[in-house]
Amino acid sequence: MAVQISPSILSADFARLADEAARVENVADWLHVDVMDYHFVPNLTLGLPVVESLLKTTATPVDCHLMIHDPDRWAPDYAEAGAASVTIHAEAAKAAVRTLRAIRAAGARAGLALNPATAVEGYEDLLPEIDMMLVMTVEPGFGGQRFLDIVLPKLARARALIDKHGGEVWLQVDGGVSAETIERCAEAGADVFVAGNAVYGADDPARAVQELRALAERATPPRW
């Protein structure tokens, strides 16, 4: 699987989202949109109406990460709106299988996110239901946090479980991903890299995406 970079608009200027999306168009593989509801995480960002507007302004596939209390209620709506990927949190979903199937039925890729303290082993049986696993390397809620390297062994275990399963499940990493940390994530087996501050905090976000991609490609084990 080729390395994919997903800039997080959490670190972008929310008053100029269309322009901010355009700064990485044709360079980034995805646009990562963090939906936070002030219940599942202690921060509030944006919801479905903003995502619907953003979808009209960008050609980059949108990767919605739902950090919300009730993903079972809302996740299918994001897929129906046109998000190409919708990720729900294992800690929040009460009907994960039904919700993941509803995301797929609406035409989007279905993702399952795990907080730093959530064990991947408890979710092995859900691998046939997902297109991507997201391993958080910060506590979700805010951009610009310090990368939690204690999560790297879990990332490697997730890679091993995915390889054992044998399906086409991508492994995404999110939180503190930067030029200093991305190589360790790639070595542990991640193939989709979310970066907020490292992209939108840079003078030239498109160049930052290219540099992150080059670092990840160089560090990706040859088996891909």
Ligand SMILES: O=C(CO)[C@H](O)[C@H](O)COP(=O)(O)O
């Ligand atoms: O999900 C998130 C926070 O909960 C963000 O996607 C993530 O933190 C990106 O920001 P940065 O790369 O600056 O850490």
